[in-house]
Amino acid sequence: MKVLILGSGVIGVTSAYFLAEAGHEVTVIDRQPGPALETSFANAGEISPGYSSPWAGPGVPVxxxxxxxxxxxxxxxxxxxxxxxxxxxxxxxxxxxxxRYAVNKSRMVPVAEYSRDVLKALRSTTNIAxxxxxxxxxxxxxxxxxxxxxxxxxxxxxxxxxxxxxxxxxxxxxxxxxxxxxxxxxxxxxxxxxxxTGDCQMFTERLAEIATAAGVKFEYGVTLTGIETAQGKVTGVTTSAGPGRADAYVMALGSYSPIWMRKLGQPIPVxxxxxxxxxxxxxxxxxxxxxxxxxxxxxxxxxxxxxxxxxxxxxxxxxxxxxxxxxxxxxxxxxxxxxxxxxxxxxxxxxxxxxxxMTPDGPPIIGLSKYANLYLNTGHGTLGWTMSCGSARVLADIMSGRAPDIDASALGPQRYAA
The missing domain is CATH 3.30.9.10 (D-Amino Acid Oxidase, subunit A, domain 2)
Structure with missing residues (x-):
């Protein structure tokens, strides 16, 4: 399956790596001249599954x-x-x-713990430093x-x-x-x-190199200008470099994801x-x-x-x-x-x-949108680095028709439908 990923931050690049590992033909586009040059560039460096907590909790308003x-x-x-x-x-x-704090934290900790385990396995197989x-x-x-x-x-x-x-x-x-x-x-x-702990930008740059060697195409300096849809599917994108076509698409644009999702008629609270x-x-x-x-x-x-x-x-x-x-x-x-x-x-x-x-409840949004071939991997807030590998592996499993190793049913955008 041909997959087009929108965004080359740590979420987009890890998604590309695990989708390629699952056998898909992957292309990543980003407006920046390289990977991890926006939110992933100089974050706090934590990989903290145990510290994965919603910002919204009892007593927080006071x-x-x-x-x-x-x-x-x-x-x-x-x-x-x-x-x-x-x-x-x-x-x-x-x-x-x-x-709600207990429910939201119980959704965040498993994906964060899983992500750390996936990162350890990735480190073992690739020797990434x-x-x-x-x-x-x-x-x-x-x-x-x-x-x-x-x-x-x-x-x-x-x-x-x-x-x-x-x-x-x-x-x-x-x-x-x-x-x-x-x-x-x-x-x-x-x-x-x-x-x-670890340098998120350094990790993302090096993983992009590993993914490139595995066949992933990275197109930098390419600005997304439109997303075309028909009959409940995304049919293509328009960019500063011309049109883009794929069988499936991944929205991994971080804070800019909700802008595009509103244009697509499926607002997400990011x-x-x-x-x-x-x-x-x-x-x-x-x-x-x-x-x-x-x-x-x-x-x-x-x-x-x-x-x-x-x-x-x-x-x-x-x-x-x-x-x-x-x-x-x-x-x-x-x-x-x-x-x-x-x-x-x-x-x-x-x-x-x-x-x-950031999402208002805390957990990221990972899963299928209302469009049959548009998937989301966004809304990780302060925990993008912590949750990146696990989120990407979950997404790759979902898109490949496999059951993820953890229960991701409550992480999709459908939880906001009400």
């Missing part, structure tokens, strides 16, 4: 009001006259109940109130069989020795030893939530993080990537806006220098922003 007033708060809302923004936020608020580490994630709590509130997450981790450790300060320092210099700044942590990162060269390896530390107060991830530290965070709801905001950089610098003051050279930090494609 917390959001507090975050909006914090100098270094994790949430920024820049309201505009975009009805899709307001609709998405209202849908998210409706998911802020204990019952991407500054990877397998040393876990440490969610760090600065206050006792934060530590006391983890019961719900711990229960879900138990139910889904995800290994975890609740640590006192000395346990946190044992896992992350670089925290020893700031012992007084935290009260404990929740460690997920099965989590990994909205861009802007994130920021800085990348800091390490000058003192012993004072740097070993893996990923989640600074719970500021919702910032601090990750070791080879000889660099990637610091990522902030949820900014401001539409399709890629301007860099100095206040957000200051927040990232504050978090990393507060916890790892001697680790990196902040004067040489590079600053980046990207748009995470």
């Amino acid at each position: 917390k959001a009001l507090k975050w909006l007033t914090m100098k270094h708060g994790p949430l920024v809302i820049r309201p505009g006259f975009d009805r899709h923004m307001w609709s998405w936020m209202l849908k998210m608020l409706r998911n802020c109940t204990a019952e 991407y500054d990877e580490r397998a040393k876990g994630t440490l969610q760090l709590f600065r206050t006792q109130k934060q530590l006391d509130s983890i019961g719900g997450d711990v229960e879900v981790l138990k139910q889904t069989g995800v290994p975890f450790e609740v640590l006192d300060p000395e346990g946190c320092i044992a896992a992350e020795p670089g925290l020893g210099a700031v012992r007084e700044k935290f009260v404990g942590g929740l460690r997920l030893p099965g989590d990994e 909205y861009p939530v802007k994130g920021y990162s800085i990348t800091v060269p390490i000058v003192n390896a012993s004072a740097a993080p070993e893996s990923t530390i989640m600074d719970e107060t500021y919702k910032i991830a601090i990750t070791r990537l080879g000889d660099r530290i990637r610091v990522g965070g902030t949820a900014e709801i401001s539409g399709y806006n890629l301007s860099l905001n100095d206040a957000r950089r200051d927040t990232l610098i504050h978090s990393v220098t507060d916890l790892f003051p001697a680790a990196g050279d902040i004067s040489k930090a590079t600053f980046w922003t990207g748009q995470r494609p």
